[in-house]
Amino acid sequence: MNTWVYIDHFNGQPAPASWEALGLAKTFGAATALVFGQNVEALAKIALEYGADSVLLADDPALAVFSPEAFTSTLAALASDSPPALILFPTTSRTRELAAMLAVDLVTGVLVDVTGLELADGRVIATRPVYEGKLLEKTTCSASPQLVTLRARAFPKPTPEAGRAGEIKKVSAQAGGAAVIEGFVAGEQGVSLTDAGVVVSAGRGVSNDPAEGFKLVAELAAVLGGAVGASRAAVDAGYIPYANQIGQTGKVVSPDLYIAAGISGAIQHMSGMRSSKLIVAINKDAEAPIFQAARYGVVGDLFTLVPALTEAFKKKLGK
């Protein structure tokens, strides 16, 4: 089977989960990467290194900025020419729109934010969290192509092979794009929350000294090469930007290690971090619900425990 894999990027910076999608596609057979944008030939080469057997490259000024309409029309035209059975996307804000619109154009369905995927006779059975992660469903798509977006970090990332070659086929872009992007203000740089292997979060528990609390949390995250998260209470209080919020109305993360400091563990917070591999909680209240989700817990003051943890990791990891 030849699976198409859409490589999502922002100004040429790939969403790492694109490579995870490519890795999964390779377990099903051959993979064709789709790279759309302007001056993105470098990305096509990286896709080959990550295992793509060929690349369909639409490199065109019409695709300089992501527009769901233009990108959908470009992909729909390709898929009408030689329809694949399956197209995989990493789940991002862009691919949600792209896959959604593509399903309208091609009269098919999308399985969204999938955490498990089995293949039988060319048809997929996807597992995805529903009801804010309180339940799981197995879901299928009865039309073609089957469109599937994959949750970041749910599938292993393949190791790239430097200099790996393959065919890069130039294809034409379709115009479109109903909205004009007039400005952009970059968010805080650093490790992207959804792709982070380690997330250290804090909540209202830092309220005695929010600036110091988040500084301590950032130091711990830095030692672990991780990203900083927060509860909504911390965001609403203005301690940290909304971009860092984890939970139902924020981001969904599934790191290998999630450390929650001064977060009570409300159900809406849990829906954003439940799928983390290992959860560690620091809270001064032994009855806090976060301990029910955690594997390890410490009952105590985050202002002393978090820096102690940073020092202990530094020592152990030789930093």
Added chain:
Amino acid sequence: MKIVVCVKQTPDSEAKLTAQNGQPSWGDAPLVINPFDEYAVEGALQQKEAVDASVTALCIGPEAARDALKHALAMGADEAILVSDPALEELDSAGAARILAAAIQKIGDADLVFFGRQTIDNGTGLVPAQVARVLGWPLLSLVGAMTVEGAEIKVERTIEEGKQIARAKLPAVLSIMQSVGEPRYPSFMGIRKAGKATIPVWTLADLGIAAPAQAVWRAELLNPPAHDSHCEIIKADSPEAIAEALVEKILAEKVL
């Protein structure tokens, strides 16, 4: 100016969900307006105040979903429409989008259509983009702030990489984020008005369309695997000793 706000009814986010014989069960927890859609209603009401607009709430759902529409009316929406039809047992997001698009066209003259970011039940977040595609109107998703300027709308959107300022011609489709501001509480007057309001029910025949073909199917609904949720509390004499013990435990898990 006319704004249509699409709202869905969902189980309350505090509800404990279990899968029973393949069906979701939320016990006696209440059904509520999808929390994200409250932000969409709030956004629409802010525009109503800013540019003198009328606000119509629109929902596909069973009879009981009237309550979600009543909530929107009580917050300040002017009218509400329920699309309900026995043929709509299971809809996928594209099917829902085709029906919403038909209803928006029947309402007529909409300048803006507002959506929540996603639902808290099925939660695909696909519907807004699909409605925009069916209608052929511009999509502005993940919007936190907006200003109508003549025949255009200017918005601030939040994406993974930062904030974008975008502009599109009306009519346009928007999905609204929580940064529009906390949804207002229904006023006493609003609740009385909503109680008295008649909410018309439109069937597929009223919309002049057949039930959309379904492409996405649920094969199984499962309870998440019970994790051995015993939490080991690390104790020691000093923060340093606790930290050392905890680091040992974490490294022994070999997740890093």
